[in-house]
Amino acid sequence: MQTKYKVAIIGATGLVGRTVLKVLEKKNFSHIYYNLFASENSAGKKIRFLNQDFIVRKLDKNSFDSHFDFAIFCAGSFVSETFAPIAVSHGCTVIDNSSVFRLDADVPLVVPEVNPEDIFKNSGIISNPNCSTIQAVLPLKPLNDKYKIKRIVYSTYQAVSGAGRLGIEDLETKASGETLKKFPYPIYNNCLPQIDVFLNNNYTKEEFKMIYETRKILHSPDLPITATCVRVPVLNCHSESINVELEKEFDLYDVKILLENSPGIIVCDDPEKLVYPLASKANGNDEVFVGRIRKDFSISNGLNLWVVADNLRKGAATNAVQILEKLIEL
Numbered sequence: 001m002q003t004k005y006k007v008a009i010i011g012a013t014g015l016v017g018r019t020v021l022k023v024l025e026k027k028n029f030s031h032i033y034y035n036l037f038a039s040e041n042s043a044g045k046k047i048r049f050l051n052q053d054f055i056v057r058k059l060d061k062n063s064f065d066s067h068f069d070f071a072i073f074c075a076g077s078f079v080s081e082t083f084a085p086i087a088v089s090h091g092c093t094v095i096d097n098s099s100v101f102r103l104d105a106d107v108p109l110v111v112p113e114v115n116p117e118d119i120f121k122n123s124g125i126i127s128n129p130n131c132s133t134i135q136a137v138l139p140l141k142p143l144n145d146k147y148k149i150k151r152i153v154y155s156t157y158q159a160v161s162g163a164g165r166l167g168i169e170d171l172e173t174k175a176s177g178e179t180l181k182k183f184p185y186p187i188y189n190n191c192l193p194q195i196d197v198f199l200n201n202n203y204t205k206e207e208f209k210m211i212y213e214t215r216k217i218l219h220s221p222d223l224p225i226t227a228t229c230v231r232v233p234v235l236n237c238h239s240e241s242i243n244v245e246l247e248k249e250f251d252l253y254d255v256k257i258l259l260e261n262s263p264g265i266i267v268c269d270d271p272e273k274l275v276y277p278l279a280s281k282a283n284g285n286d287e288v289f290v291g292r293i294r295k296d297f298s299i300s301n302g303l304n305l306w307v308v309a310d311n312l313r314k315g316a317a318t319n320a321v322q323i324l325e326k327l328i329e330l
């Protein structure tokens, strides 16, 4: 008989939480019972999921008293920091979308196409990486395996949905006179070179996350990386320019074939026909789209890529559900 599992979705009413539900609906696991949690503001609300009305429950310290096998946390850092340890103490394995545990030594940071073996080194919590990091490491992993990466320069163009519901409301606000809920300046008609807070070294926390999370996922703790992360007035899907310096010489055609044959990637690259990845085309998809694949002639063995993915799907929900699937397979 097939084992039945009980899974809690924390933050089920938010952008990531609702996308998790969509991805789970597509998977249609027959052997999972779900419970949906959010803040007290949503307690009692109904969410249509798997052709049923699910009642959202308020998350509190007793929510894990009845046993859950797995919980996907999508409710921000404070909620993860407070409630994930409680869940783990009750025997639940947590897949966490927040950044709080990502760099902890005993917490694996996993992209299933890249470092699936790390999932099983967990002590109860597995972190989902930052959305902009997830889409970057998919093409970087095969390049690192074949040509060994020497240095990475990231420049990101990140959608407002990456900042949650309030980010979308700020873009919809449009007129600069209205009160902004998320960003320090109007995002409408602007590019903001600030994502998350500034650190003492003048980098933002988002840039720091991309640098340290890439190193952890690729198991390259000293890899030289720099990043500039920019919020742009796009509703959904992050775009990234990735400049990579490789140790070994490469042939451009071989790189394209390598990326085409790598899991989770769709190569979308035909300059003559004006074909390259676009946020509007990546929207709603689970794959990472890679194009503008070309040599950087300013250095030896330099490569430029343009990488686009749906930050709510592969950047958050899809990746979390893939981790859940791997845990269940075990």
Ligand SMILES: NC(=O)c1ccc[n+]([C@@H]2O[C@H](COP(=O)([O-])OP(=O)(O)OC[C@H]3O[C@@H](n4cnc5c(N)ncnc54)[C@H](OP(=O)(O)O)[C@@H]3O)[C@@H](O)[C@H]2O)c1
Binding pocket: 010, 011, 012, 013, 014, 015, 016, 017, 037, 038, 039, 040, 041, 042, 043, 059, 073, 074, 075, 076, 077, 079, 097, 098, 099, 129, 130, 131, 161, 162, 163, 164, 165, 166, 311, 312, 315, 316
């Ligand atoms: N957006 C992205 O592209 C993205 C990508 C990767 C990772 N993440 C991470 O995923 C998490 C969720 O992001 P989001 O964009 O989905 O945010 P969001 O749209 O603002 O949703 C936040 C969710 O958290 C719930 N929540 C807030 N306080 C709570 C509490 N005290 N107890 C229980 N639930 C509570 C909210 O419930 P109510 O509806 O009741 O307020 C809502 O369901 C964050 O950690 C974020 O950093 C986001």
